[in-house]
Amino acid sequence: MPGLNETPTSSRFRIAIVGRRNTGKSSILNALTNQSVALVSEVAGTTTDPVSKSMELFPLGPVVFIDTAGIDDFGLLGEMRVKRTYEILHRINLVILVLDGQFAPSEWEKKILTIIKEKNLPVVGVINKVDAPNYNSVK
Template identity: 50%
Template structure:
């Protein structure tokens, strides 16, 4: 089976988590060397998980996933957070992206605790 034929479920899933505008989408774009995710100063730009299948050596076939901000608000924000939690359920490696000018907050700590629960 070639790299391109590897089903998503058999790939290692690497997901980027954090608050809105922490830099997840910018990091995903740099990681994939593509303008995959929309980047904006507007909070909540990423509304659904953005996925990219690629090869990452020496790991092999992977799926890179950008997630909505975990600090989203309102009814729509709750739905976005639910999507982010769904992604965590399929994640093999979680990357926490924190805005260095703000530091860790309660939402980041919740994510860290969820990562620990999933090992």
């Protein structure tokens, strides 16, 4: 199996990390890569453009993780960021859907799951922030 440097970016397995703003998508990317790849802040909407990180993920091989803007962003720029997030779904192989454990799933998650299902993409759900003081088990 060719390594990271021998595999063109277009041939790497692509994994998009999606979810609402401030669910911890960037923190998950940083944890998965064991690096400070994406900026993390308490401010919702910190990620404005997709952040990509290529690495080896054994036994899968060369992969690209893509951190995306929140699917619930608003305003003119927010709508542009959401559009980019949805466009990324056209060129990925797997979705990591991040949910904030402090809140029940919303229409935003239902909408993205509908698109994921239409594209027949595999999805891994991650419930984040279960250690937060306001954590309520998702029903």
